[in-house]
Amino acid sequence: MLDAFNRHPTAIGESYAQHLAQAAAFGVTMVVAGLACLIHAIFPFWFEKTASDCIKRLHAKMSARLRVEASAAQASSTVQA
Numbered sequence: 001m002l003d004a005f006n007r008h009p010t011a012i013g014e015s016y017a018q019h020l021a022q023a024a025a026f027g028v029t030m031v032v033a034g035l036a037c038l039i040h041a042i043f044p045f046w047f048e049k050t051a052s053d054c055i056k057r058l059h060a061k062m063s064a065r066l067r068v069e070a071s072a073a074q075a076s077s078t079v080q081a
Contacts, residue, residue: 012069026061029054 009019033054036047 012065026058029058 006016009016012019014022033051036050036054040047040051
């Protein structure tokens with residue numbers, strides 16, 4: 001059962017706690033962006049760029065993480081070959 005909790009974090013080079021913190025931070029940011037969208041829908045003059053700025057920051061963070069993961073995977077496969 002514990003393997004189910006550790007499989008993905010280990011695959012991306014994180015501990016369970018590190019993954020929990022990263023995923024929670026992403027989730028909270030998405031909730032805040034969603035609330036900003038809902039408020040913006042009612043008051044279009046508020047939070048004009050808040051959600052899009054949040055999404056851009058999350059995309060940049062995720063893209064950087066994916067590049068690091070890809071580099072690590074490539075290095076690992078090169079060592080094994």
